[in-house]
Amino acid sequence: MRVSTVTDESTEEPAQSNVERVYDLVRDLAIRFELRPGERVNEVALARQLQVSRTPLREALNRLTADGFLDCRTGKGFFRRNLEVKEIFDLYEFRQKIEIAGSELAAERADPTKVQELRDFLEISRRDDPERTVEDLVALDEQFHEMLAALSGNGEIVETLRRINARIRFVRWVAMENDRRSHTQCEHVAILDAVASGRPAEARQILQHHIDARLEQITEAIRNSYAQIYMNGTRAEAQ
Template sequence: MSREKKPLDQGERGAAGAASPASLYDTLSAAMVRFQYRPGERLNEGAIARDLGVSRTPVREALSKLVAAGLIDHEPGHGFFRRKLDPKEIFDLYELRQQIEVSAVRLAVHRATPQQLDDVDAILDRSMAAAHEASVEIVVGFDEQFHDAITRLTGNVEMLRSLQLINARIRFVRWIDMRGRRGGTQGEHRAILDAMKARDAARGCDLMEAHVQRRLEQIVEAVREGYASIYMGNVA
């Protein structure tokens, strides 16, 4: 590939030694989320295929799916490119995330069973136990798991799918943003869940709105730190 970078993780392989389509997509998705390619960098399909030991056709198919997921861009006649870290785009995604998650709390308060809320409580307990010693990547994984679990309680699969697509596109910024605020995030999660278990939809929605709003107010700084991490080789 152009410029030296950490080799791509080849993921799971089938019996014939070729990466499965799903694992190929996951491998490339992880590379894009981690900004193994710099913002605006052209993606060399041939080099990627050689790294992963596959032909260019499945690579191109996986890259096309990444375009659909919003992680990369395609310019006809020029190829595929890693999307830039655009503060306005990130802000818009966080704003949409806020609307989805507030609505999810409102629906889940009325639809979730006590056992389902207890299951989310168990997720939160595990994340809080690991928060102080786990890597930022693991902490962000727990964070997404909590928010996914709340949205899953709505029973609305399209709402959950939309949230997961948003989270994939903002994951890198969340890594940057999470570095210094693990404890605060866990406390906010606990307060949101307590309100939901009390069936207090208004309080739960207010808490979720404030939880995401604090991130909205820090987007520009998080993007600035993200660029510094990428170009200093200190990617999460």
Template structure:
């Protein structure tokens, strides 16, 4: 990373090229997560660079980062492609998510502070069991916030980093799946997990969490079919800038 020393403050600041790459990365990641590029679609780098107002160099850096993180795929001699909505890949990611969260919960049994557990319970109280007028996108954001808050109590920053990557890669399917989920039941399960965590009942906490996260392959396949229908029934959307 290139950096420099600010003349007047003495503070080390990132170079402008770093900030450009970060901005392009975040924009492209949002497009990839929401499938603004259709599954399997080849990305036109020249068109994207023009739309985002950047040169090819920061664009290519951002694309390579997204490829490494699993949001795009690359074919030598052909370029970058939007990843497919693949049921087996999503199923594998759900298994990874469950393994991560269960491992984190085991750590949290011994590490979580009662005050942090109470704060997450208060978060459930504030957001409530009623979905209200919230969109699926907003509901998934609340659900991710709960699970990341639970993960944070493991006091393992690397596990939390991996969970955030997994959450982003399954987010589109979760938006679709959210319409099938009973939020009152989900919130009750969240509360039960926290109650068992506060009681330091590892067996109950793990059992509740595993049951809560589990998704069968047929459930994922059905959500993906609906996702494809939504992607291709919508009029072609312009790239967000």
């Protein structure tokens, strides 16, 4: 009897789709702080709650660890990552220095063709789209800042910024839902205008304010989230 060696894509796709679904569900639990910071993830209970097997759940948890929502501790399992304000401040301060350096170089070196590509990207990204998720908004914001850094012509600046973005991505979800997107987009346009016109001092000033404001917003969101977490926890224990 001949044994077929053709992979059944119809079974692979649903499996991958299931991992994506579980990833989204657990990520939402983390964002809404239904998983408290520092809390251990009970995989058995979570699999039962989501009505999934352990395999897609484990894949989703590994992805969430890579994205910074969870920590994986050897021999202990997965934990909701703590939100350390000092760590976030340090990363944003570093991001600010890197982006300012990139913008100053970009004001000297920017290729007009690349500047126009970034303008086109901004024009598309600032359009209202009810289908966009918080994930989409974070990705668009990261893409703008990385494209801006790329105008510097310095690949190390771009790569460093990408690494910083990967480390702060998990916490940006906390604040993005309350983001004043139209104001953010106007600042993006102003930053690009300053760079394109060869005005590094102006680009520096706008970027500094832009990132400072974002840090304040995120810090406040984290504090509010912690207050909400423990207020809800106290109520639940009292019932």
